Amino acid sequence: MSASSPVISCRNVWKLFGANSKSYLKTLSGNPSFEEIRAAGHIAAVRDVSLDIAQGEMLVIMGLSGSGKSTFVRCLSRLIDITGGEVRVEGQNIGQMSEKELINLRRNKMGMVFQSFGLLPHRTVLDNIAFPLEMRGQDKHACRARALEVIELVGLSGREDYFPRELSGGQQQRVGIARSLAIEPDIWFLDEPFSALDPLIRREMQDEFLRLQAILGKTIVFITHDFDEALRLADRIAIMKDGVVEQCDTPAQIVLNPATEYVAKFTAEIEKSRVVQAQVLAKPITEASAEGRPIDGSQTIHSLARMLVNDTRDFLPVAAQGGVVSGILNRQDALDVLLGADT
C-alpha cells in the first residue's frame, strides 16, 4: 500500500433503517429524495456517500441533528452494518470481515469517543481506560502502566481511582478520550465529543484536543453540529443534509464557493475573512506581477486586514512556508472577502 492511498475510503455508502431495507435499496434507481424513501417506510440515514480520508487528515462532519452524521461514522467502524456500497479501511472491505477480524481491527486500529461518554459506571477511571487493553488480554501490569500513561496525557493524574459519576462532564470526556487512545489507534472517531459540555469547557477541551492531535497526528473523523468548532479543527469539512454529503472540501473553499444553496445558507453567517487564508486567494505568479515585501500566505485575511486596507499596491506577493514567493494576491479580491463583495 502506498503512502498516498486513503486510510478510509467509502464508495456509494447507503444506510436505510426499516424492514428489508437491503432488498428495497436494490429497487431504487436514480436519486430518490428523503421523503420518497420515507413514504416507502424506510428512514434514509446515509444516502450514497463516497469520500476518502487520507492518512493524518482531520475530516470534520457537520450537519444539523438528524442529518445522519452519527450513523455515517458508525458505518465506518461497522458498529452499524451498511445497506449498500462499501467501506474500506486500509484497503480492506470491512463489510466482509468476520466477527473475529472486526474485533481485531477495533482492538488495534480504531478508537472512538462518544457524545455522552459511554463510560462503564462500575469501573474506576483507571479501569475504564484499561478496559480496551484488558479486552485484548494484556496482562494486568502492562494494562495499568499504559492506562496511567494515557491518564497523564489527558491531564487526569490523581483521579485514577474516581468513579465516572464522581467526575465533571469535562473530566468524564477526558476519560472517554483517554480510553479511546489507550490502544494507540491509527484512526480516531469522535462523535460530537464536546456537545454535552458547557461552552467554556468546550473551548478548553478543543484546545486540549488540538494539543493532543499535534502530538499524535492521527487520522481523525470528527463530528460536530457547531460550525465554529468545525472551522477551528478541520482540514476538510463534509456537510451533511438528510443523509447526503452536500459538499466535502477545505473550510476556505466551503465559505468561498458553496456547492449548493444549502451549504451557502449554512455558511451565510460566517465571517469569511476569519476562515480564508491569503494563499487561498492567491493567483499563480504567472498571471500577474507584484513587488515589495511578501505577505505570509498562511495568515487569514482577517488578520491581515489592517495591512490590506493601508497598503497601496494592487497586487501583493504571497510567500509560502520558508519565505519563497508562491503567488500573487489581488488586493481587491482580499478586500471583497473582508468587506463583502457588492452585489
Next chain:
Amino acid sequence: MSEQTLQLPKHQPVWNHQRTAWSILIFAISIALFKGVLPAGFVRLPDGLVIPFADGINAAFAFLRDDLGLIHVTRAFADMVEWLLNVTGNLLYGKNRWPRIGPIPWTVIASIGFVVGYALQGWRLSLLTGGTFVWIAVMGQWKWAMETLSVIVVAAPFSILFGLVMGVLAWKSRRVEAVMNPVLNIAQSLPHFAYMIPVVVFIGVGPKAGAIVTIIFSVPPMIRMSLLGLRKVPEEVIESGHMCGATRWQLLRHVRIPTARTEILVGVNQVIMQCLAMVVLASFIGMPGLGQKLLQLLQSLKIGRSAEIGITIVLLAVVLDRCTKAWATKQPAHFEKGTPYVVRNKFLLIGVVSAVLFLALAQVFPILDQIGRRQAFTISKPIDAIADWIIVLIDPITQWLRWFLITWVLIPIRDGVLWLPYISVLALLAALGWAIGGLRSAAICLAFFGLIALSGWWDRAMITVYTVMVSVVIAACIGFPLGIWGSFTPRRSSAALLICDTLQTFPSFIYLIPVVMLFGVNDVAVVGAVVLFAAVPLVRYTIEGLRQVPETLIEAADMSGATQMQTLWHVRLPMALPTIMVGVNQSTMFSLFMVIIAAFIGTQDLGQEMQRALSSTDVGKGLVLGLAVAFMGLMVDHLTTTWAHRKKQALGLI
C-alpha cells in the same frame, strides 16, 4: 401559561363501543330476570360440558414424572438442595449434619448484622439489622428463625442465578421472550398454593420441598428485572464496549450485566422478599421454622405468642428489604490516594474481628452462644392482656360489625352472586370488557371466565369473586379517603408512602394475626385480612397519583379561583385516576392471593378446595384451581390496564 394548562381533563370519553356494551348488559339482565323459565343449562353449565382439565393435567404429570423419568432429575436436584440445606442448617441452628461445626453463636451473627447494616447505609440500618437478631435471640426464637433463614440462604441464590440466566436468554431472543412473557404473567398471578402441589408430587413434603417451592416461586421477578436492566443499558455504553474490541461474551460479562447492576439488584431484593413470603407459607407443606410456629399458634388462638412471631417475621422482612435496597442503590465511591489497606477494608476487618471476638466469648459465656427457652424473654403475657382488654373494650363494635357484615353484606351478596345464572355473569363481563376495550377485551373476559365455567368450579369461583369484590370495595372505602388525606402535604405523603412500602414488604400471612385476634376464626376475619392487605396498595397509589399531578395544572386551577375541594374533584382526581387504577389492580391481585391463603381459617371458596387438593396431592385439581384464580387476576389486570391506558390517552398523558 404553559402548554399543560391547556390540557385540563375534559369528560369526553367517546367510547363508540358503548351501544354494544349496553345491549350485552341488557341481555345479561334479561337472562337473570327470566331465570325461572330458562332451561337449567342457562343457569349452570350442564355437567356433560365440564371439561376434565384436572385429569388431563394429572395424566401429563404422570407421564412427565414416570415415563419421561423427570422424577429422577427433580430428585437429583432436590438431593443437591437438601445437601446445601444440611450445611446451612448445621451452621445456623446446629442440625446434626456435615460439617458439624454449628451452630454459630447468635452473638456472632448479630454482630455481623450490625456491621453489614452499617456498611450498607449507616447507623440506623445497623441498629435495625443487629437489633433484629438480638430480638430474635432474646425472645427465644433463634432456632425457628434460623430454620427459616437457612432455606432463604439456599433458595435465593438459585433463584437469582436461574432468573438471571433466563433473563439473558429472553433478552437474546425475541422468540424466547414471546414465550416467556405470558408464562410469567400467569406464574405471577398463580396463588402460592398452586406451586406447592406439583412440588409435593415430585419432591414430597419437608424442608427440601419448601426450599424448592421457594426457588420456583421467586424466580419470575428476577427474570423480569434482568430483562429490564439489560434492555436499559445505554446504546453508547454498548457501542463503546464494541469499539474496545469486546467479544459477545466479554460484552455481556463486563459491560451489559455490570451496567444493569441496579435493576438486577432490585430483582435480588424482590427475590428475597418473595422467598420470605413463600418460606413462611411453606409451613403448609411441612417446612419448619417461623411460619410453622405461627400457623400452630394462630390455629390454637395464642394471640400473644403469635404476635411475637409476627413481629419477628416483620422485622426480618424489613431488614432484608432495607439491606438489599441499600445495596442496590449504593453507588461506588473512591478512596483518597494512599488510603491504607486497613481503612479501605475496614468493614470486612471489623466484621471478622467482632465475629472472632464473640466466637471466643461464646466459649466462656454460654449465654452468648445460645439462649435457651428458659432464659428467653416473652412479652406474650402483656400482649395477651392488652389484646384481651382491647377485645373486651371494642367487643360491642366487633360484635355489631360481625353481625352487620354477615347478615347485611356478606350473605346477601353471596347468595346474589350464586343465584345469578352463569350465562348472565359471562354476559356481564363481556359487556364490561366491551365498554372498556371493545371486542378484544370482551373476548378476553369471556375466555378467562368461560374457562372457569368449563372447569366445573363455578360456584366456588363465584364465592372467591364475591369475597374479593366485597373486600376491594371496603378497602376502597378506607383506602381512597386515607390516600386523599395523605396526599395533602408533602411531609404527610412521604410518611404515608414509607408506611405503605413497609407494610407491603410483610409476608401476607402476617395480616391474619390482628384480624384473628379481633374477629376470631370466621368469614369476617377473612374479609378483614383481605381488606387490610388490599387497602395498602390503594392508599399508596392514590397518594402517588395525586402527588404526580403537575404543579402548573394546580396553579392554573388556583388562579381560576377553585377551592381546594374543587381542585381535588375537578383537577387532581381525574388526573390521578390512571395511577389509582394501578392501585385497584394490585389491590385485586393481593386480595385474590389473600383469600386463598386465608382458606385455612375457614372459607368455602377455591382456596378451601386448594387446601384439599394440597392434602390429597392432587396436582390436576390444584393447578386447575390455581389457574382459575390466575385467570380472575389476569382479567382484572387486563381491564384495569386497558382502561388506564385509554384514560391516559384521553388526558394527553401519553
